[in-house]
């Protein structure tokens with residue numbers, strides 16, 4: 290890494306977890322029982338058919354138990370532990386593979402599968418298996434009003450102020466395994482670039498926004514990320 294780099298922001302998407310066996314959203318296998326993610330990941334879908342939405346997230350939550358962090362997650366955790374400057378890992382993923390690999394300076398901008406959000410008292414709590422069946426909120430005791438703590442289309446992602454500040458201050462912005470189809474994450478490269486950062490993409494295929502990066506490396510994250518971190 291160039292010696293003038295001190296502050297790094299890394300954005301990850303579904304592609305970084307693909308080699309762990311977690312399905313991506315928009316690839317050939319990107320449908321869930323015939324539904325597009327846009328049809329199940331919206332507040333309107335939850336009002337229309339909460340059972341379907343809970344089923345979608347229950348399936349994804351159960352699948353988590355069978356997967357492990359891969360070489361790319363582990364390499365980023367190593368970088369986090371050893372990097373002396375500022376570093377922020379922003380993930381769009383709702384799995385917990387970055388923290389299981391050991392990353393600490395981490396923001397889940399689209400929420401977390403293992404968290405529930407009570408619409409009555411506004412508290413977040415660890416998800417328990419019965420929440421989707423109308424179990425009580427552990428904070429206020431109300432039943433049936435806990436939804437998955439996931440940022441759906443039309444909702445504001447978490448901790449945007451911190452992310453924006455980090456993007457404006459970084460010297461290097463790295464995007465890994467994301468199609469660049471979903472905003473605001475797809476626009477981070479432009480913010481970082483306008484604020485003077487170098488920009489690097491690592492993706493299996495060039496993303497929709499590849500042309501915006503100073504450098505785009507094409508290949509699997511499990512190979513590219515450890516090679517970049519070393």
Ligand code: BJW
Nearest residue numbers: 302303304313314315381442443466467468471472493510
């Ligand atoms: C590999 C690999 C390997 C595979 N190695 N790579 C029109 C224009 C612009 C914006 C909008 C618009 N209409 C609506 C909007 C806004 C909307 C949006 O962006 N819509 C688009 C679809 C157009 N965005 C929102 O609504 C967001 N909120 C918002 O904008 O609020 C307003 C606001 C915000 C901030 C400031 C001010 C105002 C909220 C978006 C919420 C997204 N939610 C989801 C679902 C929840 C999480 C979940 O259930 O898991 O998040 S959608 C889904 O897409 C999920 C993902 O996090 C997100 C991104 O997907 P990702 O990670 O890029 O995955 P894929 O599958 O698309 O791509 C995988 C990539 O990996 C591919 O490129 C592969 O090649 C690659 N790959 N194997 C490396 N081994």
